[in-house]
Amino acid sequence: MARTRPHIPDLAAAPAPAPDSAELPARGAMGREAYTAIRQAVLDCTFLPGMALSEQAVSQQLQVSRAPVREAFRRLVHEGLLEVVPQRGTFVARLDRARIADAIFVREAIECKAAELAAAAPLAQRKQLIEIVQRQARASARKDYGTHLATDEEFHRAILAIAGHPHAWAPLRLARTGMNRIRHLAIPSVGSNRIAIDHHREIVDAIVAGKGKRAADLMRAHIQSPLTYVDAIYAEHPEYFDE
Numbered sequence: 001m002a003r004t005r006p007h008i009p010d011l012a013a014a015p016a017p018a019p020d021s022a023e024l025p026a027r028g029a030m031g032r033e034a035y036t037a038i039r040q041a042v043l044d045c046t047f048l049p050g051m052a053l054s055e056q057a058v059s060q061q062l063q064v065s066r067a068p069v070r071e072a073f074r075r076l077v078h079e080g081l082l083e084v085v086p087q088r089g090t091f092v093a094r095l096d097r098a099r100i101a102d103a104i105f106v107r108e109a110i111e112c113k114a115a116e117l118a119a120a121a122p123l124a125q126r127k128q129l130i131e132i133v134q135r136q137a138r139a140s141a142r143k144d145y146g147t148h149l150a151t152d153e154e155f156h157r158a159i160l161a162i163a164g165h166p167h168a169w170a171p172l173r174l175a176r177t178g179m180n181r182i183r184h185l186a187i188p189s190v191g192s193n194r195i196a197i198d199h200h201r202e203i204v205d206a207i208v209a210g211k212g213k214r215a216a217d218l219m220r221a222h223i224q225s226p227l228t229y230v231d232a233i234y235a236e237h238p239e240y241f242d243e
Contacts, residue, residue, distance in 0.1 A: 034064055035072035042081045042092055043180045044146050049094045049240040053082070079177055096242045099178060100230065106175040107223045110168050111156065115203060115219040117163035119212035125162045129204045132158055133197065140193045148193055149180050155200055159207070179226050185240070186229035195225060 038058065041047045059069045073090055076082040083093045118126065132155045139147035153176065157169050186192035199222040206215035234241055 030064055031068040031071045034062055034068040035075055037062060038069070038072045039076060039079075039081065040146055040150075042076065043149055043177065043184065045181060045184050047092045049092050049181070051092045053090050053092065055090075079174055081177055093178075094242045095178065095181065095230075095233075095240050097230065100182070100226070103175040103179055104223055104227070107172065107179070108220055110165075110172050111159065111223060112216040112219045114160050114163040114165060114168070115207060115215040116212035117165075118159050119207045119210050119215045121162045121164070123208070126208045126210075128162070129155065129158060129207060133200045133204055136200065137197050140197060145184060145187060145193065149184065152180070152183075152196060152200075159203075162207075182226045182229055182233065185233050185237075186226070189232055189236070190229055192226075192229060196222070199225065 038047075047053065053073070055066045055069045055073065059066045062069065073082055077084060077090075080099070081093055082090055084090050132151060136148055136151035136155065139145075139151055153173070156172070156176070157166075160166055160168050160172070183192045183196060199218065203215055203218045203222065206212075206218055
């Protein structure tokens with residue numbers, strides 16, 4: 001497979017690194033910025049599943065040395081977003097139905113309970129979720145899907161914090177990565193961005209109202225919703241999936 005010279009976000013335009021982006025070692029600020037830009041390109045499918053990448057092409061695009069790009073590749077392999085094929089090179093990881101099922105299993109175990117617990121938190125904390133969903137809706141309306149996905153992560157992370165378990169984000173974040181790609185790929189065909197916002201609003205309504213069981217049930221339906229997109233994506237792009 002020939003390598004492709006990709007277009008990815010400029011470092012200056014890349015979203016700010018998530019607060020936990022320093023959990024793995026990085027070569028200073030430039031390494032974190034390169035990681036953030038490349039990760040965003042994978043999650044918003046600028047780098048499509050199966051695409052071949054090279055350190056040289058990406059470093060030239062970002063106008064940085066190869067060292068921070070190499071470090072970013074290493075971190076993204078750790079997250080399951082890139083894969084190294086011996087004697088062939090580095091590729092964007094394809095979608096894997098078994099891994100998708102595992103991710104949903106992990107997310108349900110953590111996030112449904114978190115939604116239930118969040119509904120019992122102080123009201124002022126619960127109401128913080130309203131503003132996050134409003135920002136996500138504004139990003140989606142202007143078709144800023146990178147910010148839409150970043151705010152999606154902020155929303156789910158905030159629920160964990162309100163539930164009193166902020167450190168559960170680390171394993172959850174890894175489980176969510178592939179799901180974000182599915183959501184983005186489904187935006188053109190099924191409007192997954194609008195579906196996600198509608199779900200978030202329903203979850204927030206239940207949490208603010210103190211209805212823990214309903215919040216958990218709505219969260220479960222939300223987490224399982226990408227399963228309805230997978231077959232549609234596969235029908236159009238089977239090359240995005242592992243056999």
